[in-house]
Amino acid sequence: MTIERRDTKDELGRAISERLIAEIVAAQQARGVAHIVLTGGSMGGLSLQALPQASGIDWTALHLWWGDERFLPAGDPERNDTEADQAALSALPLPAANVHRVAGPDLVADAEASAAAYSSAIRGDKAGDGVFDVVMLGVGPDGHVASLFPHHPAQRIEDAIAVAVHDSPKPPPTRVSLTYECLCRSRQVWLMVAGAEKADAVASALAPDADRWDVPASGVRGREQTIWWLDSTAAAHL
Numbered sequence: 001m002t003i004e005r006r007d008t009k010d011e012l013g014r015a016i017s018e019r020l021i022a023e024i025v026a027a028q029q030a031r032g033v034a035h036i037v038l039t040g041g042s043m044g045g046l047s048l049q050a051l052p053q054a055s056g057i058d059w060t061a062l063h064l065w066w067g068d069e070r071f072l073p074a075g076d077p078e079r080n081d082t083e084a085d086q087a088a089l090s091a092l093p094l095p096a097a098n099v100h101r102v103a104g105p106d107l108v109a110d111a112e113a114s115a116a117a118y119s120s121a122i123r124g125d126k127a128g129d130g131v132f133d134v135v136m137l138g139v140g141p142d143g144h145v146a147s148l149f150p151h152h153p154a155q156r157i158e159d160a161i162a163v164a165v166h167d168s169p170k171p172p173p174t175r176v177s178l179t180y181e182c183l184c185r186s187r188q189v190w191l192m193v194a195g196a197e198k199a200d201a202v203a204s205a206l207a208p209d210a211d212r213w214d215v216p217a218s219g220v221r222g223r224e225q226t227i228w229w230l231d232s233t234a235a236a237h238l
């Protein structure tokens with residue numbers, strides 16, 4: 001586990017974005033393809049900011065996924081992918097088929113059907129082992145990651161890649177999330193946190209006795225690397 005600190009949220013976002021480009025290039029060199037999981041939240045857009053100017057990326061060999069999605073129709077301003085589109089994706093020369101969106105109510109009957117379709121997409125992909133190169137996750141002030149919330153039963157689902165989440169404490173109430181099992185199969189997991197209101201969650205997640213039921217962010221790790229990207233205010237209680 002590594003902690004990367006930067007003074008401000010902007011510096012943090014820039015550093016993440018530059019490192020992301022380096023990891024995409026490295027994955028493509030090593031395995032011919034890069035599978036990256038994006039996050040919503042305020043760090044989501046910041047993490048993508050340098051991509052439109054990146055050189056050295058084979059755009060046809062880059063696949064993008066999401067750690068969670070709000071169960072809303074395509075293009076809804078509240079969807080995590082809409083935010084990513086606006087932040088950078090629409091400016092990237094990426095084949096549309098490489099952008100793996102979570103289906104909303106315009107495409108499937110319910111969040112269960114969406115989670116099943118998303119799981120099949122991950123399983124059926126060329127990297128069908130579900131091993132992502134980098135999973136990026138924002139962390140909520142309550143310690144949630146993706147749509148795995150403290151004391152929420154969706155956290156307890158096993159033997160699944162993605163789950164439907166109902167009655168989310170953070171609106172909107174219906175979502176689809178990757179499971180711990182899937183997230184922790186990734187090579188690298190990055191937890192990206194900025195802001196004083198997250199300092200307690202960061203300290204709790206990094207405490208040696210942290211329990212993921214109480215602090216979901218403490219339960220995700222990469223197989224090769226786990227990086228906590230923190231600005232100075234989020235790191236204040238460490």
Ligand SMILES: O=C(O)[C@H](O)[C@@H](O)[C@H](O)[C@H](O)COP(=O)(O)O
Pocket residue numbers: 039040041042043044068069070080137138139140141144145146147170
């Ligand atoms: O669907 C969501 O609600 C987001 O994906 C969520 O999980 C987010 O990443 C965190 O809440 C951190 O968000 P901020 O960085 O905006 O605080």
